[in-house]
Amino acid sequence: GESVGLHLPTLSVQEGDNSIINCAYSNSASDYFIWYKQESGKGPQFIIDIRSNMDKRQGQRVTVLLNKTVKHLSLQIAATQPGDSAVYFCAENIGGYSTLTFGKGTMLLVSP
Amino acid sequence: GAVVSQHPSRVICKSGTSVKIECRSLDFQATTMFWYRQFPKQSLMLMATSNEGSKATYEQGVEKDKFLINHASLTLSTLTVTSAHPEDSSFYICSATTGTGPYEQYFGPGTRLTVT
Numbered sequence: 001g002e003s004v005g006l007h008l009p010t011l012s013v014q015e016g017d018n019s020i021i022n023c024a025y026s027n028s029a030s031d032y033f034i035w036y037k038q039e040s041g042k043g044p045q046f047i048i049d050i051r052s053n054m055d056k057r058q059g060q061r062v063t064v065l066l067n068k069t070v071k072h073l074s075l076q077i078a079a080t081q082p083g084d085s086a087v088y089f090c091a092e093n094i095g096g097y098s099t100l101t102f103g104k105g106t107m108l109l110v111s112p
Numbered sequence: 113g114a115v116v117s118q119h120p121s122r123v124i125c126k127s128g129t130s131v132k133i134e135c136r137s138l139d140f141q142a143t144t145m146f147w148y149r150q151f152p153k154q155s156l157m158l159m160a161t162s163n164e165g166s167k168a169t170y171e172q173g174v175e176k177d178k179f180l181i182n183h184a185s186l187t188l189s190t191l192t193v194t195s196a197h198p199e200d201s202s203f204y205i206c207s208a209t210t211g212t213g214p215y216e217q218y219f220g221p222g223t224r225l226t227v228t
Contacts, residue, residue, distance in 0.1 A: 098161070105154075
């Protein structure tokens with residue numbers, strides 16, 4: 001969903017469900033993408049990354065899909081657990097430079 | 113590995129005073145450190161990029177005289193909020209990178225600043 005004002009888009013799922021969090025990025029020159037998880041009051045935690053020469057990358061329980069044609073990134077979490085409840089941010093990096101641009105974020109709420 | 117710490121984790125200061133926040137890379141040398149600000153329910157906004165031994169590069173709209181950044185060593189960067197006002201109350205997060213690909217940034221736990 002789109003962020004409106006100060007309200008983060010929220011995805012509510014049941015424990016055990018698969019979750020899909022989406023992110024639209026703006027710069028077609030971006031060539032490296034990262035998903036971060038941020039729990040309340042903490043700094044972002046690296047989840048998974050992907051380079052622009054790939055369209056899919058899998059980790060433990062997580063998969064990132066990249067569609068460069070429509071500038072869209074998604075994070076899939078399998079068998080979502082209550083501990084996955086957090087805000088998830090995508091971030092993009094443009095070739096060779098170290099700065100990251102963060103997306104608006106999505107809050108994932110997992111109920112037992 | 114790749115642990116970044118911040119100190120303090122929380123600080124309350126009076127309006128008009130200055131407060132310093134430290135960011136340390138504990139087990140690696142950070143050629144570049146970044147400072148972000150995050151307001152409630154919002155994303156991280158990059159404030160400035162600092163390279164060891166050189167002046168920080170500030171993002172548009174960030175006052176360099178208000179947010180003083182020093183990156184004196186490869187393991188320490190400091191952010192000083194000068195003459196703090198209530199609108200400076202925010203969550204300040206630093207990150208560090210070794211500067212080698214793939215440019216993953218390692219984030220600190222953040223510092224909650226409240227200006228009364």
